[in-house]
Amino acid sequence: MEMTEDTLYGRVCSKMVEAGLITKEQLAAAEEHSAKTGKRLKDIIPGIALITSEDMGRFLEEKLDVPRVDLESYSPEPEAIRALSGDVARENGILPLFEIEGILTVVLADALDVFELDALSRQVGWSLEPALSADGNVQETIEACYSDSEGGAEQPSAEEAAEGDEEEAVPLNDELEPLPDLEDLPNVEVVTDGMNGIELDKLAVADDETVKGLIGQIVNEAASRGATSIHIEPRRDLFHLFFRIDGELSEVASAAAALQTRLVSRLMRMARLEGSADQGVRNGGLSLIVDERERAVSISVCATSTGPRVVIGLESLVREPIELARLGFVPEDLTKLQLMLDLPTGFILIAGPLASGKTTTLFSCLASLASSGKSVFAVTERMECAHEAINQIVVGSDPSYRFSSILRSLARQDCDVLGVDEIRDLEVAGLAAKAAKSDMLTLATTLARDATAAPSGLIWMGLEPVSLAQVLSGVIAQVPVRLICEDCKVEDKSEVALKAMEALGGPMPYTGAGCAKCDGTGYKGSAMLYELLVAGDKLRTAVSLDKPEGEIRELAKESGMTSMRLAGLRRVAEGLTSVAEVRRVTRLGGA
């Protein structure tokens, strides 16, 4: 274990040393003892450094800005609960709270567990971020959340059950309200003339117009730097502005926490989001015209114990489809995909985590089909992509009704190919499968970590395994991976990296050391990792019997699927990305 700043363990330890809570020598002794005896650091460090869990909690809160969450008023997201098994949660005393783009925030029952989080992250395949509880009832809440979810996948979460909610099923992503039609989005014009650099301090004296200008400037700056989302995050005394670029968050600016309210309330008013930013989650969108350029953005405001956390999504910018051959598939997978697309019918799922470019892949496929003389329709939640030969229908604010009525009418439109972006609930899943059955080649995006998780995700929503298996022709799964910065590329001699490359005959792995050109991250630019599952008879039978994911994965590998992990390691062998990056974005043990 190294005390580098880029691991949570490294961050905690260097701050502890800085604060005089432990010396470097004590830490080294603790690590050595742990390596020798297999004892956990959380059991060794308090003995050596005389720290209690309470001290550690205070330290984490004050020095590392680890937030405290009031579990009485904040209920964990059902999706987060599903991300970890009840056994893992109980055994490690962690309560999953929410997942944002591959990072799972967990509340620690014992603050000293922070030492184990990195190891646990690797074990569960999620990047875990710590949070603390404001009132210490974590174990109870873990019990409550998991006893419910283990009672049956369709059970509502603990909080919802407690409220006596009549609704039986909580569909996957139900909490992600779809965006309204682009035309229905509030339009706001912003002029940012004469503004240089993002100065959040301006909020202290700003009038309404200046705040609006600042928002426009933040969005413009993020878009021009190629960011996919903007995060406004309250911490203890400051609030921070992050851009997600190439899949990673990087801090852009920060200002006094008190100033955040002006920014958030202005943003909420612009997006016509009602209610208070201090309660629950609010989602909406905004068509922002910044210096005469239109940008459609999604806005999500989530109340946390330190204040409202805002994510502005820039993914919804309208763009031209990319040629299929330029997406980054290896030639053999491209051929397989082309064969699937050439079939007159079938159901192809395009899976990936949030902001993984699923829609781009969908439209590349649709554009290729449209240019081969087929009548192509796309049903989407917002205007996604501009292509003259794709008939794009944007669903309105009542998506279940509009989706279903549109899909029904398509049969009369003599539609050959249907694209759906994205399957969020059972009704849309059912209609898409039905469209596929009625001789339309159907492609649909869905949120899933990898190719084998996608079919079970739909079955979890309530889709009959048999009706999925009848039509399923394949799954494309994708995840973005950062590329090593060419200016600070070095050989990666770490044991983990060398060991990972053994499977490929041991080529030298590389990594980025971090330099000024890459803001010290070691990475610059990104590429997509894919895995392509072609559903043969055996696999379809397994899906129809709702077999566990592991079994489906085995069958997929037998049928020649190259896992994203292996595809990633091949990129490592080419010197394009690092082992650590591949481990970060792919499921462990998936090779």
Ligand SMILES: [Zn+2]
């Ligand atoms: Zn660099």
